[in-house]
Amino acid sequence: MDHALKILEREFRSEPGSFLLRLRCELVWDRGSFSELERAMRAVCAGMREAEELPRWLAEGYYHVATDVPSWTAHPGFPRPEPAEYYAACIERLTDLADWFFRGEHVYIEPHTWPEL
Template identity: 80%
Template sequence: MDLALKTLEREFRSEPGSFLLGLRSDLVWDRGAFSKLEKAMRTVCEHLQDAEELPRWLAEGYYHVVTDVPSWTAHPNFPRPEPEEYYNACIERLADLADWFFRGDHAYMEPHTWSEL
C-alpha cells in the first residue's frame, strides 16, 4: 500500500514523469504510466474500502482525475494513437475507481477480476 500511496502522491502533484503531467502539458497518453496510476488507485481502494474517513489529499486527487482526465482528452484534436474503445474503457475505469473510493465498494459482483488496460 505504501508504494501505491507514493505513486498517487506523485501523480496527484503532477510531478515530472507522471501520467497526469504528460497528459495535461504534453497531450501524451502514456499507456504504461496510465496503467501504473490505475493500479495504484485500485490498490488504495482495496485498502481503504472499510475506512470511515478518507484523507483529503486522496479525495481531491480521485476527484481531480475523474473530472479532469475526461475533459482534457475530449477535445477532437487530442492525439489518440490507440483505438477509441481503449480511451473509453480507461475513462470508465477511472469513474469506477472513484466511485469505489468514495462509496467503499465497487459496483461489480464478486469475484471480480479487473481487466488490464
C-alpha cells in the first residue's frame, strides 16, 4: 500500500505530470495516468478497510477527485475521452471509490472483480 499512497500523494498535490494537474490545466485525460490513479485509490481503499480514522489529506483527496473531476469534465467544451461509455465508467468508478474509502466497504457483492478502465 505504500506505493499506492505515494501515487495518491503526488496526485492529490497535483504535482507536475499528474493526472489531476494535466486534466485541470491542460484539459488532457491521460488514460494511463487515470488507470494508475484509479488502481492506487483501490489499493488504499482495500488497505484501509478496517481503519477507524482516516488521514485528512486522503479524505480531502478522495472528496476532491469524486467531486471536482466530474465537474471539470462536464463542460461541453472539455475534450472527453472516447468512447462515451469509457468516460462514464471512469466517473462512476471515482464515485464508487470515494464511497468505499469513506464507508470502509464497497457496495458490490463479493467476490467482485474491478474491471480495468
